[in-house]
Every structure is written in structure tokens, then in C-alpha cells.
Amino acid sequence: MKTVRLNNGVEMPMEGFGVFQIPEDSCEQVVKDAIDLGYRLIDTASSYQNEKAVGRAVKSCDVPREKLFITTKAYIQQMGYEKTKQAFQESLDNLGLQYLDLYLIHMPFGDYYGSWRALEELYREGKVRAIGVCNFLPDRLLDLYYNSEISPQINQIERHPHYQRKEDLEIMDELNVQPQAWAPFAEGLKGMFDEPILKEIAEKYKKTVAQVILRWNVQQGVIVIPKSVHRERMRENLDIWNFKLEDADMERIGSLDKNCPSMLDTRKVSEVKRVYDYLNNPVLTSL
Numbered sequence: 288m289k290t291v292r293l294n295n296g297v298e299m300p301m302e303g304f305g306v307f308q309i310p311e312d313s314c315e316q317v318v319k320d321a322i323d324l325g326y327r328l329i330d331t332a333s334s335y336q337n338e339k340a341v342g343r344a345v346k347s348c349d350v351p352r353e354k355l356f357i358t359t360k361a362y363i364q365q366m367g368y369e370k371t372k373q374a375f376q377e378s379l380d381n382l383g384l385q386y387l388d389l390y391l392i393h394m395p396f397g398d399y400y401g402s403w404r405a406l407e408e409l410y411r412e413g414k415v416r417a418i419g420v421c422n423f424l425p426d427r428l429l430d431l432y433y434n435s436e437i438s439p440q441i442n443q444i445e446r447h448p449h450y451q452r453k454e455d456l457e458i459m460d461e462l463n464v465q466p467q468a469w470a471p472f473a474e475g476l477k478g479m480f481d482e483p484i485l486k487e488i489a490e491k492y493k494k495t496v497a498q499v500i501l502r503w504n505v506q507q508g509v510i511v512i513p514k515s516v517h518r519e520r521m522r523e524n525l526d527i528w529n530f531k532l533e534d535a536d537m538e539r540i541g542s543l544d545k546n547c548p549s550m551l552d553t554r555k556v557s558e559v560k561r562v563y564d565y566l567n568n569p570v571l572t573s574l
């Protein structure tokens with residue numbers, strides 16, 4: 288497994304395992320399987336409501352804690368200095384850990400500057416090895432960069448062949464913020480696995496479409512965190528380190544960009560309103 292050195296010197300695996308939408312009751316076994324197959328980076332969030340299961344898997348697996356890289360996130364309702372400090376401790380307790388490898392602000396909404404001050408403090412106290420953000424568009428990332436003492440180590444963003452985000456990657460490169468792709472398969476939506484160009488390329492390298500997508504990301508220096516509840520797919524998604532896509536194939540994948548997110552598009556006013564409708568409606572449990 289290749290690693291990448293973050294702007295604070297911490298080494299982070301280039302591929303990890305995401306646990307979004309994995310129910311608490313099955314998540315422990317799924318994460319155990321993932322670790323058993325070789326995943327070392329596990330990506331959860333307080334909003335996924337499965338931190339306790341991830342913690343049990345970490346505790347009972349055969350891999351020492353220091354060889355694992357555990358990420359979790361503070362959600363929108365946990366923004367603001369005090370709330371984020373409390374949220375961090377709750378997540379740590381849920382996970383049963385003494386420290387986190389990476390703590391992220393999940394969404395750029397609410398008092399995330401207050402939250403960033405909390406993350407900076409937790410980092411200085413040694414409670415977390417790296418800090419970062421998710422879903423920050425270039426303008427917000429740049430503004431945070433200019434207004435923070437510790438600049439983010441990571442920006443975790445939706446990225447796949449239908450939403451390639453060239454400008455986002457350019458600004459992250461300029462600021463030395465490591466990009467990490469969530470939903471690398473666009474959750475399988477909008478025909479991602481049936482793209483003829485991806486199928487042709489997969490056939491050429493005797494790989495699967497999933498492997499081509501993951502390889503395309505890591506070859507551009509983007510960390511990936513695919514999710515699967517199936518052992519065979521977990522294994523398949525890990526098997527991307529023994530081939531290299533030629534430049535011409537990278538360009539062909541480049542031609543698939545539709546500038547189209549699969550779920551939430553916070554560039555749109557209507558979508559931002561949807562976030563606040565969710566926040567103001569306790570009946571809804573997720574976006």
C-alpha cells in the first residue's frame with residue numbers, strides 16, 4: 288500500500304475503507320473483514336452512527352492500533368468551538384480510542400471557524416495527528432487557509448469520473464492540502480459502472496471498472512476510500528497497486544467529466560436551503 292506524506296509530515300495510506308451507510312449492527316464484522324484483507328485507513332463520521340462498531344472492530348482485530356489510521360468527522364450540528372470539542376470527545380469515547388489519526392469538519396456550514404479553532408487546539412494537545420475539512424469548495428478552502436494558524440492537512444471531497452474537479456485539485460495543490468475522494472464510484476449511481484469507456488479500459492488492463500476508477504484517482508495523487516459490505520469487492524478494490532494506466536487512458540477518463548455531483552451540490556442555492564431545511568427539521572435524520 289502506498290502512503291502519502293501530509294503537510295505536517297504524517298504518513299497516510301493512499302487507500303482506505305469508508306463505512307457510510309453501513310448499519311451499526313453489521314459494521315463491526317465488515318470493518319474486521321476490511322482490516323483482515325489489508326485496509327488500514329478506516330473512514331467514519333459521527334453522523335454515520337456506527338463509530339462504536341468501528342471501535343469494537345479496531346479493538347478486536349489483530350493489527351496494532353498504531354498501524355491503523357482512524358478518521359472521523361464533526362457534523363453540521365456539532366459546529367462551533369464548544370460543540371466541536373464536545374463532539375470530538377464523544378467520538379473518541381464511541382470509538383474507544385485515546386487519539387484519532389484524522390479529524391474532519393464534515394460540511395462547510397455553521398460556525399466552522401469556531402470548530403477549526405477547536406481542531407487546532409486538539410491537534411496541539413496531541414489528541415489528533417492530522418486535521419482537515421470535507422466538501423470545501425475552493426473559495427471556502429482558501430478563506431480558511433488565510434484565517435487559520437494550522438492549515439488543513441486534508442480536504443475530503445466527492446470525486447469520480449463524472450465530477451473530476453480540476454480547479455479544486457489545483458487550489459489544493461497550491462495550498463499543499465491533500466485531496467481525498469469520497470464516493471469514488473459515485474455510489475454506483477448514474478451508470479458509473481456501465482460507462483463504455485471505463486469498460487473498455489478495464490478490459491484492456493484485465494481489471495474491473497471499479498479498479499480502473501480507483502487507480503485513476505490514486506495515479507493523480509488523490510486518496511480513495513471506497514465502501515463495500517462484500518469481502519470479494521473489498522479485495523477487488525484493494526487490488527489496484529500492480530498496474531498503471533497509460534496517459535492516453537487517463538485522458539479518455541478525463542473526457543467523462545460532467546461536472547456533476549451524485550448527491551449534494553452545494554454550489555446551488557436550492558441545495559444549501561435543503562441543508563438548512565434538514566437542520567431545522569428534527570424528523571429528518573439525514574440529507
Ligand code: NAP
Pocket residue numbers: 304305306307308330331393421422443444468469470471472473474475480497498512513514515516517520521523524
Ligand atoms: P462509493 O464508495 O462510491 O460506492 C459504494 C457503492 O459501490 C456501494 O453501493 C457498494 O456496494 C458499491 N461497490 C463497492 N465496490 C464495488 C465494486 N468493486 N463493484 C461494484 N460495486 C461496488 O460510495 P460512498 O460509500 O458514499 O463513499 C465512500 C466513502 O466516502 C463513504 O463510505 C464514507 O466513508 C465517505 N464519504 C464521505 C462523505 C463526506 O461528506 N465527507 C460523503 C459520502 C461518503 P456494496 O457495499 O453492496 O458492495
